[in-house]
Amino acid sequence: MRPRTPWRAHRQARPRLPAGGAVSLAGGLPGGALMLWGYDGWFWAAALLGGLSFLVCAVQALRGRRPDDWTQGSVLLLEAFLLVYAVGTVVMQVLGPGPTGSALEYWGYLLTALLIPAGTFVWSLVERSSWSNWVLAAAGPVVAIMVYRMNYIWYYQ
Secondary structure, three states: OOOOOOHHHHOOOOOOOOOOOOEEEOOOOHHHOEEEOOEEHHHHHHHHHHHHHHHHHHHHHHOOOOOOHHHHHHHHHHHHHHHHHHHHHHHHHHHOOOOOOOHHHHHHHHHHHHHHHHHHHHHHHHOOOOHHHHHHHHHHHHHHHHHHHHHHHHHOO
């Protein structure tokens, strides 16, 4: 009879939250990223920018306004953030280990995330009604969710 191995030996080692679950300098994570509740600064920046963009666009849509500098600018700010995120991804992949999950899946999410704010911006230029603000508003939460998924693929998958 062969000796039994502990059930934990069969599981893949994954980074865990520190006791208390707040801030840690992720010792075992690629790049030594600063983590807050298990997510890196890129995710928190995307959540903040996506939430603010959603609020600006939704308020303007509820007011019955057409797309303006505020609504289109908030989506362009999301696009600029994603371009910086893409450059950061290339740097992290060249200088350190890449994603722990599928690199193809990660890059697919990133390229799709880059297309969403650009597509909603073009939509708002073509369709100049207050409904375009709802299309612009959708870009913020979608980008935040996609960056959440990219965070998971990079660190935990």
